[in-house]
Amino acid sequence: MAPTIQQQVFEIIAKQAKIDISTIKPESTLKDLGIASLDAIELIFDIEEHFDINFPEQQGANFDSDTAQSLVDAVQKALDEKAAGAGQS
Amino acid sequence: MATVTTRRVVITGMGAISPLGVGAEALWQGLREGRSGIRPLRHADSERLRVKVAAQVPESFDPAANIDERILPQLDRTSEFALHAAREAITHSGIDFSRDGLGLRTGVVVGTGVGGETTQDEQSRRLYVDNASRTHPLTIVRLMTNASASQISIAHGLRGPTYAVASACASANHAIIQAAQMIRFGMVDAAITGGTEACLSYGALRAWEAMRVLSDDTCRPFSANRRGLVLGEGAGIFVLESLEHAQARGANILAELAGTGMSADASDIVMPNPEGAAMAMRQAMDEAGLAPQDVDYINAHGTGTQANDATETRAIRLAFGAHADRLAVSSTKSMHGHALGASGALELVAAIGALRDGVVPPTANLDQPDPACDLDYVPNTAREMPVRAVLSNSFAFGGLNAVLALKRAP
Numbered sequence: 001m002a003p004t005i006q007q008q009v010f011e012i013i014a015k016q017a018k019i020d021i022s023t024i025k026p027e028s029t030l031k032d033l034g035i036a037s038l039d040a041i042e043l044i045f046d047i048e049e050h051f052d053i054n055f056p057e058q059q060g061a062n063f064d065s066d067t068a069q070s071l072v073d074a075v076q077k078a079l080d081e082k083a084a085g086a087g088q089s
Numbered sequence: 090m091a092t093v094t095t096r097r098v099v100i101t102g103m104g105a106i107s108p109l110g111v112g113a114e115a116l117w118q119g120l121r122e123g124r125s126g127i128r129p130l131r132h133a134d135s136e137r138l139r140v141k142v143a144a145q146v147p148e149s150f151d152p153a154a155n156i157d158e159r160i161l162p163q164l165d166r167t168s169e170f171a172l173h174a175a176r177e178a179i180t181h182s183g184i185d186f187s188r189d190g191l192g193l194r195t196g197v198v199v200g201t202g203v204g205g206e207t208t209q210d211e212q213s214r215r216l217y218v219d220n221a222s223r224t225h226p227l228t229i230v231r232l233m234t235n236a237s238a239s240q241i242s243i244a245h246g247l248r249g250p251t252y253a254v255a256s257a258c259a260s261a262n263h264a265i266i267q268a269a270q271m272i273r274f275g276m277v278d279a280a281i282t283g284g285t286e287a288c289l290s291y292g293a294l295r296a297w298e299a300m301r302v303l304s305d306d307t308c309r310p311f312s313a314n315r316r317g318l319v320l321g322e323g324a325g326i327f328v329l330e331s332l333e334h335a336q337a338r339g340a341n342i343l344a345e346l347a348g349t350g351m352s353a354d355a356s357d358i359v360m361p362n363p364e365g366a367a368m369a370m371r372q373a374m375d376e377a378g379l380a381p382q383d384v385d386y387i388n389a390h391g392t393g394t395q396a397n398d399a400t401e402t403r404a405i406r407l408a409f410g411a412h413a414d415r416l417a418v419s420s421t422k423s424m425h426g427h428a429l430g431a432s433g434a435l436e437l438v439a440a441i442g443a444l445r446d447g448v449v450p451p452t453a454n455l456d457q458p459d460p461a462c463d464l465d466y467v468p469n470t471a472r473e474m475p476v477r478a479v480l481s482n483s484f485a486f487g488g489l490n491a492v493l494a495l496k497r498a499p
Binding site: 036037038041044045054 | 139299300301357358359360
């Protein structure tokens with residue numbers, strides 16, 4: 001079975017933060033995981049590259065309060081939008 | 090310990106190419122009227138880019154105007170801006186470098202964040218996209234970071250210490266401080282200095298997009314709804330002289346560059362630190378012999394990012410204590426955008442204008458107060474008020490801070 005989006009996102013987080021994947025919980029914030037500032041921007045980049053998606057251009061994402069689950073949700077949303085866009089064209 | 094004699098440094102000429110037009114007066118008039126130079130991005134690749142707005146020098150700017158046509162092929166856009174602004178500043182000051190060998194005792198220090206980015210991008214495209222096997226033969230001459238300083242030196246016969254200074258968004262202020270110190274310690278009698286930047290290339294815009302610090306609508310410094318910085322471009326160039334030199338030739342003195350402060354945060358490569366910024370502001374005031382209550386206006390770094398504006402507010406409180414609540418603070422980046430290595434130079438035009446005319450330019454687009462930004466930012470409309478002394482802040486990625494303290498002409 002293909003890994004779920006959550007598994008894939010958690011793997012990218014674990015690699016970026018150099019932590020064991022088992023320590024990541026859906027409710028963990030990026031701050032809890034020790035990911036701040038440039039690390040968070042790199043993480044977003046890694047996720048975008050992995051899924052071939054673009055997160056919206058909103059500046060100032062709140063890395064203190066954003067959770068691992070919120071990243072999973074954002075990936076799902078971007079993939080859904082991409083699929084819808086592909087269906088229309 | 091040997092006694093070091095130091096000299097006072099004054100500014101006697103200014104020139105600018107900016108999103109608000111050609112000339113320092115066009116820039117200052119635009120700022121005091123609260124006009125914005127931020128527009129939809131003009132770019133050959135704008136359809137592909139996510140960045141939608143920028144503060145660009147208007148298309149009416151003619152790089153070839155009054156420039157020797159044999160020199161033109163040597164120039165990247167950064168040097169075009171710098172040469173035009175330098176000529177304006179030198180004409181404005183009425184200084185004559187051919188007299189009494191003054192050219193031998195005049196230095197040139199120009200700040201730029203990245204130098205000839207447009208050239209680099211064009212030539213890389215030739216190689217990697219068009220599969221060309223050679224670049225333009227003047228590629229190196231155009232893109233070298235010192236090109237602007239060298240072109241000014243050649244155009245005006247200036248043979249003193251000449252070089253570029255690079256410290257990202259603080260480049261212009263660091264350059265101006267270097268030039269001032271050469272005069273202060275007697276190495277030269279005059280200096281041409283400032284900053285220039287023109288890096289709105291496809292590659293650079295993509296790099297800024299990836300960093301997620303760009304606003305998608307406009308620049309709203311200190312406003313709760315701020316969404317990031319808006320990239321700009323341009324140049325500001327100044328004539329600095331020792332006070333005695335300026336007085337001896339009967340020059341019109343615009344302002345005294347009375348103090349300077351430089352520091353490094355030594356903490357994070359991008360996140361600013363209020364202690365480092367406050368240290369540079371204190372140094373500038375100390376060197377100028379200013380107490381906090383002597384300062385009426387701060388031209389803030391004020392980029393419009395979440396991190397800068399709240400941190401700069403804390404830094405001003407650290408440096409000024411109770412007087413912070415009596416200061417007028419504004420970010421003119423809300424109108425001329427963030428010209429990176431040129432930004433401190435464009436902002437020095439604003440600082441001089443405020444001192445000279447008794448008018449503080451506003452912070453445009455400030456419509457939602459932010460509890461983390463609780464100073465008087467002169468929202469949206471300029472304010473007429475007596476201005477005795479000004480600080481002009483520049484803080485750079487890399488944690489580098491450079492602050493100028495200005496007083497009225499003696």
